[in-house]
Amino acid sequence: MRAAPGGMRTTAAARARRAAPCLAFCRAGRLRLARGRAGVYGAAMLPARRSPAPAPVLPARPSVVPLAATALLVALAALSASCARGPGGRGRGFSMPPMPVEVAEAAPRTVRDQFRALGSIESDEIIEVVSELNATVARLPFVEGQAVAQGDLLAQLDDREIRAESDRAEARRDQARLNFERARRLHESQAASQQDLDEAQTALRVAEADAAIARARLDKTRIRAPFAGLVGRRRVSPGAYLRAGDVVTELARVDEMKVTFNAPERYAGELRPGIGVEVAVPAYPGLRFPGRISVVDPIVNPDTRTVALVARIPNPQRRLRPGMSADVAVTLSERTRALTVPDEAVFAEGNQSFVYVVKADSTVTRAAVALGTRDSAQVEVTAGLEPGAMIVRTGHQKLFEGAKVMPLTAAAMMGGAPDGPGGGRPGARGGGAAGGRGR
Template sequence: MPYKSLLAILCFVVLAGCSDPQAAGKFAMPPMPVEVAQAKVQKVTDRFDGVGTIEATDAITVVSEINAAVVSLPFQEGGYVKKYDLIAQLDDGQLAAEVARDEAVVAQNRANFERMKVLVEQKASATKDLDDATASLKIAEANLALSKAKFEKTRIRAPFSGLIGARKISVGTFLRTGDAITELANIDEIRVIFSMPERFLLQLKQGTEVTVSSAVNPELEVKGRVIVIEPIVDESTRNARVVARVANPGQKFRPGMSANISVVLSERANAITIPNEAIFASGNQSFVFVVKSDSTVARTALTLGIRLSDVVEVLQGLEVGANVVEAGHQKLFEGAKVMPISTEKK
């Protein structure tokens, strides 16, 4: 029978009793109709949900390290390049000449060193002359290594595999050190950056599984692992920065996109739960009214655990199967007589 119908009948009975003068002295408060629910065992999951930002695992702006003109840009804009693929060829004429010059100087100094070595062995020259020849050879070799290093910088190669962006310059452009050529990003895997409140940090650790889904396409969902938990909590927000590494099949996630984050912090398979509506508070303590076998209620203090959208975990204070008042407890008191109405679905 609906709750409102029962309440109407009881009110009628009370009024009828009060209208009888002979019954006035024998009046007793009728049982209060209340909805009850049973404490059940179920699996509960303590979960953190938030929003993060996607970053590339590796991302750079490709720049020139020397002053030189662009000879060629042999890459397809927006395409995929492999590690060591040529991105830009710069004019190497002057640097090639410097390499040839320094190679000749090294050859000359090496020949002089060998000659001095023989003369010193024959005691036809002073040891100091050999020391000078040795130093000159080392200086020449260092200059050659430097000119070769500069020459190599005319060939700008991809330091890792990834997607390459649009050209920022054209063939013939004279580049100066630090001028940008294009962007390169590795998004085979992605990093997801998000903030987590301090109250969750003790339950979080490196390696914890993270589920990442697209804010624009909920069907796109991938899993990864926490790799970094920043050691310093932001004192203004009381949040810590967390980084997760996530696979990116099909490269559907792109750097800069937002993502929904879900982290399971703990699970208990055999938790005792009751409906959220059954809980009421007095000060800092949570209580429920437990319906006893004689249909009276007992005000019972509880220790609560994980709170879900519809139920709350009870850590202490209730046994499995206990009947608690879910609705109608506002006017109850210790020992009050009730008429339980089960809310369990048949």
């Protein structure tokens, strides 16, 4: 019995579709080749099903289905053989295309060992300007919030009574001086005793002291700035009666500011006066104010286990104000030629860190590295790399020892061209790793 022609065509087409993946995967193609060859000829031997009613027998036509299936299997066998041959005809297996990766250069840069702390900005000097006398305020010639020079008048008190007392003290001093001169001449002519001369001299000294006290009281009616700085708001108004100790205003020196902050006790052995700091404040984003530590408290706070520090920050433009919060970065050490790589280029296996180095032939090798200071963007490499080595920045998760890559710079990854012909080549900079180790 022969199989129906329609059934044979349907079965052969299904087998051809199942054999299609052999075009991409050679080994699977060879396996399916064997199975397909056995299946085709087996299907050709199957008996046809009987139909319930006899059908008219048509003239037999020569079937081409077995011949088509055989031709397909022969083509698949030829494809499998070509996949197993290299360019020179030698069998080398399937070759993966180069993997595009972003690369970066291991370059020297300045690295700082830092810690950060939150601090508070204070004036280098700040005082409350007070009255030393009981007197009425005559006038306040300063402008609130403005800069004043040393010696500028801040307040004038009513000085009429005090001035009169000063004038009287000066008059008594002048009289005492005349009496002393007269006694001295009489003593020289032996008309006055030594005791008379001593009494006249003592009276003169007392009168001079009284005049100096009166003059000092008179000077205190004019309250002046003891140093240059910024004055605060007025605490009193003209006409108000002040008692000794009443506050007129505040005065702050702002040409140099102080920043007070605390450091963890683990840094106590490295902290010393003169260490550089950088201060950032919310009022001026992006600006950094350099300064130096001036005070290191010798006592560690037993409650917080921290060391109190004071740093001085030059403030020539007077941008910093007392009371501002400050983000303080303390630089414990600095290396100007430290070798660094992007942080994302480093991966770890156990306790060992690695990077992939791109060699001159655009293949990669895994290099063991020793790390130093690390921040959010860069990491210092203390051993395992040479300056100028080209390393894989992103994409190392899919790589293996000896993998072929297509190096791309960051600009190329954003849409530019590959770095160099044929996908980029690191050139002489490749292969600069030390201590590399394969899988």
